[in-house]
Amino acid sequence: MKTRTAYLTLETKKRIDFVNITSQVEDEVGKSGVKEGIVLINPMHITASVYVNDAESGLLHDFEKWLEKLAPKDVGLYKHNLTGEDNAYSHLWRTVMGRETVVAVTNGRLDFGTWEQVYYAEFDGQRKKRVLVKIIGE
Amino acid sequence: MKTRTAYLTLETKKRIDFVNITSQVEDEVGKSGVKEGIVLINPMHITASVYVNDAESGLLHDFEKWLEKLAPKDVGLYKHNLTGEDNAYSHLWRTVMGRETVVAVTNGRLDFGTWEQVYYAEFDGQRKKRVLVKIIGE
């Protein structure tokens, strides 16, 4: 059995942003030497998501607008912000988009359909964040 | 360590539909020979979900009505549809329902509670779609 653990570092210029990390994940799978297995990818922070969907700029815009509708950013809406935070919305957005994804590795590559791409979604950025990539298999 | 990769093919008659794939997943687990491990199940498409919930027709109706409320199908609501698509809603629905599920395999079987069932949820169907089943363990 082989395993590999990598930590990507991301720092977005905008507070809310979407970053395609597919090629970085593929690089780590290649380095692992794993031919058959799985890869887990998750932010190590609770105001961000890793998810799989389309690399299409209109959709990224739609996601942000839709999340704002489901859970508005207004600070006064949330008890969490009584702690001095102003990012309660980002905990909810990350819940909708999901924390992690698990992707199959087959023949040493991400076993993806045509349009599947791995995204890091930042909901409270402008500071360094880490994304864990854990590969297990043989 | 043992691994098995299978691709199920589904084509729903309706654009939006829910298909119970539990027995197909169980068959693949049986063929894998894995007694202890996990199985990952995900669509290879970004307008569909695999999730675990109840096999109850009323609930399936409730899911569809609720998703329509959270993200209406109206084409004009979404920038993604400016690309010529009309399926932006389906990318959002799949986000709510989740892309994938990971299920434990114990004693060679899906380690499920009484009511857990694996569903494929199609949000833009009437064409062939693939679902990946990846089993790893020993």
Place this chain on the structure above:
Amino acid sequence: MKTRTAYLTLETKKRIDFVNITSQVEDEVGKSGVKEGIVLINPMHITASVYVNDAESGLLHDFEKWLEKLAPKDVGLYKHNLTGEDNAYSHLWRTVMGRETVVAVTNGRLDFGTWEQVYYAEFDGQRKKRVLVKIIGE
């Protein structure tokens, strides 16, 4: 390869409740002897969630209020309740919060960022429920 399967039992006093199970999961990882691998944690029931987020009481309050907004508890809103159930909302809430989480195990420990905690979210409790913890690795 090593695997371990454990079943936690939880019974909340309130119908809706949030329980931090991080230390119980860590105990199981310790017992497994796995140094590098993953751990899958999921309820074996379809009206509950396991998720990773902040251990902050205001946020738990925000989650419940927000879920009630996204999918009100009113019995008459849902076809599922025509079966005699009154818990349709809990199937939807669990969909928003997610069924399972998969966490990396590195150097024999949960490979978490500073604020990541594993929660069991009960949406139809006051009775015994089981949570599966499956560890695989080496």
